[in-house]
Amino acid sequence: MTNRKSTKRALLGSVVAMVLCLAMLVGATFAWFTDTASTGVNKIQAGNLDVALEYSTDFKTWNKVTDTTKLFEESTVWEPGRTEVVYLRVKNAGTLALKYTVGMYNINEGRGKNVAGEFYYLSNYVKLGAVETTAAYADREAAINAVNAEARTLKSIGSSAIIGEDQMVMLAPEADAKTYALVLYMPTEVGNEANPKNNDPYWASKFSFGISVNATQAEYENDSYDNTYDHAAPELFYAESFSHGTHEITKNIQANGRYGAVQAEKTAQITIDADVYAVYTKGADGQNAAMAVEAGGTSKVIIKGGDFRQVGVPADDPVCDLIYATDKATIEIQGGTFKAVTPANTLNVIDSARGVAKIIVSGGSFYKYDPSHPAMGENEVFVADGYHVEQNGDWYTVVKN
Incomplete structure (x- = not known):
């Protein structure tokens, strides 16, 4: 045969x-839609x-x-x-x-x-x-x-x-x-x-x-000026994951947040200057998550700018980390806005037997979260030397001294 x-x-x-x-x-x-509103003669509807x-x-x-x-x-x-x-x-x-x-x-x-x-x-x-x-x-x-x-x-x-x-x-x-x-x-x-x-x-x-x-x-409907008012809508709908090499992310992402809408592992080096929306995702192991950025191994992530948020987190499971580091990874935040459904979980670091990860903040604005007094990751989440935090309502912004 x-x-x-x-x-x-x-x-x-x-x-x-x-x-x-x-x-x-x-x-x-x-970011773009509004609720229905009306006056005596005008009506605006989403x-x-x-x-x-x-x-x-x-x-x-x-x-x-x-x-x-x-x-x-x-x-x-x-x-x-x-x-x-x-x-x-x-x-x-x-x-x-x-x-x-x-x-x-x-x-x-x-x-x-x-x-x-x-x-x-x-x-x-x-x-x-x-x-x-x-x-x-x-x-x-x-x-x-x-x-x-x-x-x-x-x-x-x-x-x-x-x-x-x-x-x-x-x-x-x-x-x-x-x-x-x-x-x-x-x-x-x-x-x-x-x-x-x-x-x-x-x-x-x-x-x-x-x-x-x-x-x-899509950039299709017009307002009084043009049809580009919604140009900042996400362009990528799959998670960006890298284990090696140097990478730049400049396109807005909305993707599965189970392991991170942006994921850096092993020795990857990633720079982000884009909006990242993490979609709440259930895991078969019962570990549900909505992480915008996750870094592990000895990887390094630099966040230069963008809007980082969570999408679809249910009211009965609101505790989801937004920015997450483990192993010996480093995440440097130089700019951007960060809003987690549970503010205490905006930044989180998990130690492992392989080393101590860290998140260093030298810029950015955080919703109801003060990175100089982290709720988690004590001595691992900190504001860089030469910088301090200023509060404006619900937002905490890291600025240079």
């Missing part, structure tokens, strides 16, 4: 559990940003997406040539123009061991592609050919966008919907490198992820 035939029969146990969750991360609505999302497997019957919708079949058999297709329809159901991206989130993966006794990851061998379409594909060859130029392995996609990666897609109010085909497949060229050892599901690599549609305001 050839290796190819053996692979076709033996690739068992590799799980791709696809759960599509509609994550409508509306860009910093508190606009409405609303994305509607539907899915279909045959392009005939469309169903509304919910946070428990399973787009693809949960299977224990993934082999070369297997293909799954689902169609998504994105609509603007609100009164404001919006722009959006579609991407993966909540990624979980376990490594496997193949027939050669080598470790492998399924995400290196399964591809996902997305393309606009007006009809269902007749067969798997047509579906694969349609996305072949755009398809990437699940590993290479990571937290980047599947749709709108280079430029967010815009929809005007009441515009025609955009319809996409999401094609998930294992190329026929894959061989025993992804074939679990002994045909045993125990050795199979397992991969699961969700898909999020993230929308924000």
